[in-house]
Amino acid sequence: MKAYLTVGEMGQMFGLNVQTLHYYDKIGLFCPQMRNPETGRRKYKFDQIYQLATIRYLRKLGYPLEDVRVYLNSRSPVHTMQLLKERSAALRAQWQELMRIDEAILRKLQFMEKKQGQIFWDGVRRVTFPERQYIPIGSEEILYMKDSFYFYPTIAFYEKNLKYFGAYVSGPDMGAEEGELPEVSESTMAIPKGDYLVAFHRGSYDEIPSHIAQMRGEHADLCLSPLTVTFNIIDQFVENNVDNYITELQIQILEP
Template identity: 25%
Template sequence: MSDKNCKEVGKKTLFTIGEMARLFHMNIRTLRYYDEIGVLKPEYVNEETNYRYYSTVQFERLNTIKYLRALDVPLEKILIFLNEKEVSTILSIFEEQRERVLKKREQLSRIEKKITNRMEQIEAALTAPYGQVIVKQIPQREIVLLEKKITREEDLEPLIRDISKKTYLDDAIFLGKVGVSVSQEDLKNGEFKYFSSIFVILEDEDDFMNKDVVLQEGVYATVRYRGTHEEASSYYAMLLNYLMDSGLHIKGDSIEITMIDAGMTNDHNQYVTELQIPI
């Protein structure tokens, strides 16, 4: 029988690494790696050819490895168990793995919620009437704030990085959640050239503890338009005219959020920005 095929050594039937891989529906590279780290050593290695051979005695060990890997148990934990083969060890591994799974489930639940939030925001941005003033109640929002006078022409990205660096916020949460404000004084004077602050809106799913600033719940006069911050002036004028005609008064700084921006599309015509003025 060829050295590359199933053979008998010392009355044991041995299987080549290729046969072992086929029997257990595995990759040969995985079996070589298991050999390398000591999780599953071959029964016999031909010193001349360096071919690896496995016996049926190792089938149970490999079944155990595959079972534990299916439960996402790390290989180092599997090796500990296989070296000890104690019931208390496997129970400890199962308990630890269950805790990992529960934490992973919580993490996936947060991810699902974040995806849902973002989808709803994008769908709302795409379907909302543009250039139309809408007065609406907006709930309290928690934010991370950087108060700084900024021109509309200024690149906001370095400032966003400043917020990330100073607060240790995960950069992954910034997409579609960065806003800027025009001060109440500038709004009353009809000046829209400067921002008074830049901020990031936080969600519960962001799991950020230092939520020390809030945008108060209240009634806002809002308008959405296709475009970026640079095109906001005429829409601010629209909002202010509406407030004047309606006898309403500005209660605080504006909120200006680009709901669809360069992070989502290269087409500037698809950008959507919303202006909000508390009244």
């Protein structure tokens, strides 16, 4: 075995490019033991492979370079065991969060596939719904800071001059049985079960209030909830042209 390795040989042994090793040298994390003062060519002593192997090990565990540096300067069996326990706990928590996000994405995908498989009728129909669950978000000013906005179908609530939002998490069009609720990290609220007037709106969200007013005007003989619930089916996440947005409008019919 060679006593010294070039940068290229060291990189090939560990699957690292030369630029990475140069960077490690620059920040003082992993430096060659020999450097030609005239050419600047670097050479590593062979037993430096153990230090680089440790660096690669910690990087594969997900540690940032600064934490790798601290570890290299304070290695001991006790410290290493504690480090691994902490990292294992962090990875498990990260895995659980990723699985929760994956479940949310699959439910949103199922919602979109099921809704797009429908024939979006013109006019208004009467439809019976079970109770459905959503995560309350609030006003549009805070909407875009909420993770639930990105992972679940968006609900917008219109009530007189108010408009606020929620994230749809459970219902028959989300592949959930009545009463079934996925594990979510935020508290949920219910959309009441019952009969609803349902219409599909095509186009910009700005035109939705006038569409709601039209629905209410055409069914003034019914006792209607003051709240209108709307579900984004085709929205800005999947369609570039606002004229192609499709939103489902629902107004609950109350007992007189």
